[in-house]
Amino acid sequence: MTMRRPLAKWLVILGVLHAIVVCAGFFAPYDPIEQDRKNPYLPPMPLHLLDAQGHLHLRPFAYALKLREGTFDQYEQDTSQSVPMKFFRSGAGYRLLGFLPSRIHLFGSEDARICLLGTDAYGRDQFSRLLYGGQISLLAGLLGAGCTLSIGLCVGAAAGYFGGWRDDALMRVAELFLALPWLYLLFALRAFLPLSVSPLKAFFLIVAVIGAVGWARPARLVRGVVLSAKERDFVRAARGFGATDSYLLRRHILPETSSVLLTQAAILIPQYVLAEMTLSFLGLGVPEPAPSWGNLLSNLQQYSVLVSYWWMYLPALAMVPFFLGYLGLASSLQERLEPYKIERRSPGSLA
Amino acid sequence: MQPLLRVEKLVKCYERQNVFGSREKLLALDGVSFAVAQETTLAVVGESGSGKSTLGFCISCLEIPTSGSIWFEGRDIVVLAESERRKLRPQIQLIFQDPSNSLNPRWSVEEILLEPLNLKGKLKREETKQRAVALMTQVGLSSDMFQRSPAQLSGGQRQRLAIARALALEPRVLILDEALSALDCSVQAQIANLLIELQRTLGMTYLFITHDLAMAAHLADEIAVMNRGRVVEQGPAQNILRHPKEEITRHLLAAIPSLDNAERPPLES
Numbered sequence: 001m002t003m004r005r006p007l008a009k010w011l012v013i014l015g016v017l018h019a020i021v022v023c024a025g026f027f028a029p030y031d032p033i034e035q036d037r038k039n040p041y042l043p044p045m046p047l048h049l050l051d052a053q054g055h056l057h058l059r060p061f062a063y064a065l066k067l068r069e070g071t072f073d074q075y076e077q078d079t080s081q082s083v084p085m086k087f088f089r090s091g092a093g094y095r096l097l098g099f100l101p102s103r104i105h106l107f108g109s110e111d112a113r114i115c116l117l118g119t120d121a122y123g124r125d126q127f128s129r130l131l132y133g134g135q136i137s138l139l140a141g142l143l144g145a146g147c148t149l150s151i152g153l154c155v156g157a158a159a160g161y162f163g164g165w166r167d168d169a170l171m172r173v174a175e176l177f178l179a180l181p182w183l184y185l186l187f188a189l190r191a192f193l194p195l196s197v198s199p200l201k202a203f204f205l206i207v208a209v210i211g212a213v214g215w216a217r218p219a220r221l222v223r224g225v226v227l228s229a230k231e232r233d234f235v236r237a238a239r240g241f242g243a244t245d246s247y248l249l250r251r252h253i254l255p256e257t258s259s260v261l262l263t264q265a266a267i268l269i270p271q272y273v274l275a276e277m278t279l280s281f282l283g284l285g286v287p288e289p290a291p292s293w294g295n296l297l298s299n300l301q302q303y304s305v306l307v308s309y310w311w312m313y314l315p316a317l318a319m320v321p322f323f324l325g326y327l328g329l330a331s332s333l334q335e336r337l338e339p340y341k342i343e344r345r346s347p348g349s350l351a
Numbered sequence: 352m353q354p355l356l357r358v359e360k361l362v363k364c365y366e367r368q369n370v371f372g373s374r375e376k377l378l379a380l381d382g383v384s385f386a387v388a389q390e391t392t393l394a395v396v397g398e399s400g401s402g403k404s405t406l407g408f409c410i411s412c413l414e415i416p417t418s419g420s421i422w423f424e425g426r427d428i429v430v431l432a433e434s435e436r437r438k439l440r441p442q443i444q445l446i447f448q449d450p451s452n453s454l455n456p457r458w459s460v461e462e463i464l465l466e467p468l469n470l471k472g473k474l475k476r477e478e479t480k481q482r483a484v485a486l487m488t489q490v491g492l493s494s495d496m497f498q499r500s501p502a503q504l505s506g507g508q509r510q511r512l513a514i515a516r517a518l519a520l521e522p523r524v525l526i527l528d529e530a531l532s533a534l535d536c537s538v539q540a541q542i543a544n545l546l547i548e549l550q551r552t553l554g555m556t557y558l559f560i561t562h563d564l565a566m567a568a569h570l571a572d573e574i575a576v577m578n579r580g581r582v583v584e585q586g587p588a589q590n591i592l593r594h595p596k597e598e599i600t601r602h603l604l605a606a607i608p609s610l611d612n613a614e615r616p617p618l619e620s
Contacts, residue, residue: 233453236413237513241467241520242441255457 007336010329017322021134025094028128029108033289034092036113036123039065041309043075044118052079060085064112073308083112118311120299124289130315133291137280138322140207140292141273145265147211148272149218153254153261156222161230161249171223174216182213190284199290206285210275218264222257229256259337266330270323277319293319354386355556356410356524361419363405379405380416381580387524387573390550392557394571394588396564396603402580403560407528410558411445412436424523441471444517448529450509454501460512461497467519482519490515490545507538511545518549526558531566543570564600565607568592576600 020027045062061084063077089108096102107114117126159170186209197205229235235252243251273293279285280294281301288295296315299305305312363380379402387393397403408414410421412428420427428439447453454463464483468474474482484494490511501509510530517525527546531539543566549555561567567574567588574591576584578599584591595601 233447233449234455236408237445237447237453237516238466238470239413240411240440240443240445241470242437243470244437247470252455 006328006332010325010332014322014325014329017325018138021131021138023096024128024131024135025096025102026104027106028125028131029091029105029114030125030128031092031094032124032129032132032291034124036119039113039119039123040121041073041305042115042119042123043309044311044314045077045115047085047114047116048082051082057084062109062114081112083109083114085109085114117314118309120296120312121305126296126311126314129291129296130293130318133293133296133315134318136203136286136290136292137273137276137294137319138269140203140210140276141269141271143207144210144214144272144275145268147207148214148268149261149265151211151215152218152264153222153257155215156219157226157249157254157257159219160223160226161245161253167223171220174219177213177216182209186279186284196287199286202286206276206279209279210272214268214272218261218268221260221264225257225260226253229253259334262337263330263334266326266333270319270326273319273322355389355424356558357386357422358406358410359384359420359422361406361409361421362417363402363409363414364417378580380409380419382419383577383580383582385575385582385585387556387558389523389556390554391573392550392559392571394559394561394567394574395577396561396567396574397577398562398599398603401577403577404528406577407445407526407558407560410524411443411526412440413445441467441520442522443524443526444520444522445526445528446510446513446517446530449533450506450513451501453513454509454516456501458500459497460499460501460504463501463512464497464516464519467516471520486515486519489518489549505538506534507541510534510538510542514542514545514549518553521553522555524556524558526560528560529562530559532561532563539566546570562603563607564592564603576603 042065045065047060047062049057049060051057051061061082063079064081064083065075066078066081068074068076085107086109087107089105090103091105091108093101093103113125115125115127117130120126120129155170155174159167189209193205230248230253232252235248238248238252276285276292277294277297280292281298283298285294286292293315297312299312361380361383362378365377365379366374367377369375381402383402383406385393395403395406405414409416416429420429422428423439423443428436431439458466461483464486465479468479468482483497487494487496492508492511492515496504496508501512504512510533513530531542534542546557547570550557557570559567559570564574568591571588573586574588575582576591576597576599578597584595584597584600591600592604595604
């Protein structure tokens, strides 16, 4: 039972993180593409419970920002103007889970906007864009990993099970895919397409590219598992009962690959989120104004942003909990799913 | 009497590539011939690497021999098409040495036992269940183990389960590939007695592959001694035991542990 607890812990953590992103409409206070051109590059607004006079307020509030005297882009808190946080406030309309229309947001404010992570060049709320961007980035990661693993499973199982020339051919192709310089091929592919692509098309292009690139590694892993599984006596025994190839693959051999696949999924999803970020950062991803984690970071390509507005880096930190969650999940899955458990001993206990 | 199973000049040659890429041939079976009559036991005895397991795989249609023939019920099973071989395999069942490897560790005892019956199809759910319970009793296991996993059984219980599963398809021939070797002595004796009893009640024919000449003498009517892919000596069990002709047979005899070693010839190096 001790084996089960870390797995459940990671699943709960990831579940909560994903729920926040999936329900971005509710947790984000504003529309991610709504602009406020009068307030570009606002720094993050901290929330307070104690005001400047030392009085305690039960309702968290932020101070409105004003330009510092004599500057054009330096803001400071205007302690005379507090903006109280209002919970479950009606605001911009959105569709929860893509179909439930709603206007209720977790929090909002009455006059000035509360931008927890500041605003970008167009005055768009970075916090809202971060939550909405997560939907695109995480979905790209999940779909990409799904693509990669299905191709990898099919190719690896066919190569490992049937062996012979099929194995040789499939593995040579896999090696070719491992050797290709993918980023530059992607540039070439992008160059073929028209300058502006619709966000949906761009999204599926990214998923297809990410998914198609990575299948070689899981395919080789699956092949290895299948190679050793098909030599096991219970597979021979089942063949002895008159089992067909498809039965053996379905009932005995593919279940053996499940732990490799799940562990690979937990490793690949964050990698692919990162890949989406890289592509979007380079402008090959989902086009503006739709937010994605890579888009949010692409502002950093401008030197002025890079050196002046430190809060534009914050979206890069957003994926840290996701990464840690997925990697923790991967290692506890590996421990949990191995039916032939090796007991973990510290070197000292051998003595 | 017409033998149930007759093997003629069976050759199995494995090819492998060495480090330099040239092909090396490995003769696992080099012209093996013998015959087994119905309801008798032939023990194939040999050291490890003498080709006895390859022989078992070839006869149970899991490997295709390079040349030679295996006659079973008047048909040469070597030349059959794959679909025919698949239909034939249930008739000749193989019991493996290590039951922890021959039973899927992810499955429950019930799933394992029902697998051959489900593969055969035709039976209704209720009948299948009844048959499973009957098989368990036949090998001396209780049917309240159904929900356990093989890891929760003892070595002897696992081998009994493997035997029960092999019996599910009512095979004519049972090949026991070192089936007792992984078990401890008292359990070996229990399973050996179970095998003798099953032979009496079901009329089974056994091919008992082992390195243990003592157990072979206990179970078998005839013994064939193998060395380097060839049968070097063959005859009734008692003859082989009392008057071994070949060096290798004497070696195997000397390897039988005894409390009184003075009677046996010392092992020459």
